[in-house]
Amino acid sequence: MPFPPPRSRVRRSVHRRALVAVVAAAVVAAVAATTLGAGPVGAARGPKAVVKIAPGETAVFATGGGPDALPGEVTTGVMAAIDGYLADAAARPLQKGRPGDEARLATVLSPAVMARLAGTDRTVLVDEGLPKATGTVKVTAKPVVLTGLADGSGKVVVVTAGLAATTRTRTAKGPVTITRTGDLVLRPDNGTWKIVGYALTVDRVGKGLGTADSTAPSTPTASTPTSVAR
Numbered sequence: 001m002p003f004p005p006p007r008s009r010v011r012r013s014v015h016r017r018a019l020v021a022v023v024a025a026a027v028v029a030a031v032a033a034t035t036l037g038a039g040p041v042g043a044a045r046g047p048k049a050v051v052k053i054a055p056g057e058t059a060v061f062a063t064g065g066g067p068d069a070l071p072g073e074v075t076t077g078v079m080a081a082i083d084g085y086l087a088d089a090a091a092r093p094l095q096k097g098r099p100g101d102e103a104r105l106a107t108v109l110s111p112a113v114m115a116r117l118a119g120t121d122r123t124v125l126v127d128e129g130l131p132k133a134t135g136t137v138k139v140t141a142k143p144v145v146l147t148g149l150a151d152g153s154g155k156v157v158v159v160t161a162g163l164a165a166t167t168r169t170r171t172a173k174g175p176v177t178i179t180r181t182g183d184l185v186l187r188p189d190n191g192t193w194k195i196v197g198y199a200l201t202v203d204r205v206g207k208g209l210g211t212a213d214s215t216a217p218s219t220p221t222a223s224t225p226t227s228v229a230r
Contacts, residue, residue, distance in 0.1 A: 048136045052138070055079055082161060090167045099129075125198070146162075
């Protein structure tokens with residue numbers, strides 16, 4: 001599904017005069033709405049899960065003759081990766097009441113980030129070990145601000161995404177709200193955009209979620225992510 005950015009800005013290298021282009025979208029920005037089914041046909045109906053996100057303002061920094069806006073295919077690929085991450089790290093674990101599918105996560109996370117799932121960063125990256133949802137799991141986010149970096153040939157090779165996502169649902173013990181804020185860094189991997197770095201803070205609020213705080217160390221692929229539950 002295409003994700004035309006509503007606005008875009010371009011900034012050149014300091015060696016060239018700054019050029020800022022603001023483009024107003026002619027149509028309403030496309031919104032990604034992914035509905036995750038509760039199970040196969042004929043199975044007992046369970047809670048649904050919905051992920052709804054859209055791109056926000058974009059910018060491109062170029063050292064050479066870069067694009068005047070973040071290319072549509074880049075926006076689409078990046079937003080698809082973020083949508084997949086939120087579906088498999090936040091929505092499905094609550095919907096199913098079990099850990100996220102790592103094979104699915106590997107389609108949107110780089111090998112380096114996947115390796116960090118074995119450590120303390122797991123509590124920041126995924127929502128699991130929580131009470132199973134009894135109502136719809138809804139993940140929404142503020143418009144995702146995308147900042148791209150183009151190489152000397154003008155190709156966008158890195159995108160940073162500003163994330164402010166909220167997951168809401170109900171469990172047998174009451175309502176649960178989870179906020180995940182910070183930045184995601186994405187690079188293309190054989191034509192598919194994947195998350196290669198992150199700096200995230202997670203706040204979980206609801207009965208039965210515990211009271212422990214945890215902080216993961218800063219690394220080249222994970223800059224001081226934190227997790228809070230109360």
